[in-house]
Amino acid sequence: MSKKIITLVAAGLLLSGIVYAKFDNPGGIGGLESLRGITEIEDTRPADEMKKYPKEQVLGSDYIYQPPLIPHSIRNYEVSLNANKCLSCHSWKNAEEMKATKISVTHFVNREDAVLADVSPRRYFCLQCHVPQASAEALVENEFKRVDSLR
Numbered sequence: 001m002s003k004k005i006i007t008l009v010a011a012g013l014l015l016s017g018i019v020y021a022k023f024d025n026p027g028g029i030g031g032l033e034s035l036r037g038i039t040e041i042e043d044t045r046p047a048d049e050m051k052k053y054p055k056e057q058v059l060g061s062d063y064i065y066q067p068p069l070i071p072h073s074i075r076n077y078e079v080s081l082n083a084n085k086c087l088s089c090h091s092w093k094n095a096e097e098m099k100a101t102k103i104s105v106t107h108f109v110n111r112e113d114a115v116l117a118d119v120s121p122r123r124y125f126c127l128q129c130h131v132p133q134a135s136a137e138a139l140v141e142n143e144f145k146r147v148d149s150l151r
């Protein structure tokens, strides 16, 4: 065996030792570590506290063309093949009556850049891009700063 292979094997053994030590769980079937903490596979982790959705403050954008954050709760709002609750307030037809912001024209453009008569399929699932603003801690440390032109 060449030195390289021996080093690799040694490193592998060491790593598996570390992983094993972390999840040393006699009788169990191991654990899983994620940003939410360590959970044994066979356990159900208690749910996190419900997040608060502060209504009184509408957070501004951090960069150009950012999908605005949703400044209200969206609990039980169905968005599926059969129904789109968001559009019952945000469509051009309903927005005025519901005092909601109209979806902008970009929501009618398909990927060939044609402007359609109704919401483009690629903008139908609102939550792909828009998320509710919540009082949540950042999961990972970061140094993201708002772009200068919006400061």
Ligand code: HEC
Residues within 6 Å of the ligand: 067, 068, 069, 070, 071, 072, 074, 077, 079, 085, 086, 087, 088, 089, 090, 098, 099, 100, 101, 126, 127, 130
């Ligand atoms: C019952 C009506 C209603 C429904 C349903 C609703 N919204 Fe809203 N939404 C509003 C109103 C009214 C506002 C204006 C801000 C406010 O008063 O909360 C708003 C604001 C927003 C904004 C911020 C717009 C901006 O210019 O900053 C976004 C984004 C948004 N909603 C997305 C959604 C999405 C996505 C859904 C579906 C999951 C949804 N809304 C469902 C009424 C509604």
Ligand code: HEC
Residues within 6 Å of the ligand: 065, 066, 067, 068, 084, 086, 087, 090, 101, 102, 103, 104, 105, 106, 107, 119, 122, 123, 124, 125, 126, 127, 128, 129, 130
């Ligand atoms: C592919 C991403 C994407 C999807 C899907 C999407 N949006 Fe947006 N939305 C954006 C972006 C980006 C903006 C900001 C730029 C703009 O106005 O186009 C925006 C802006 C908005 C605004 C503010 C418009 C304004 O004039 O200030 C509202 C309200 C909104 N979206 C609602 C919705 C609703 C309701 C849906 C679902 C029917 C939806 N969006 C789906 C990306 C998306």
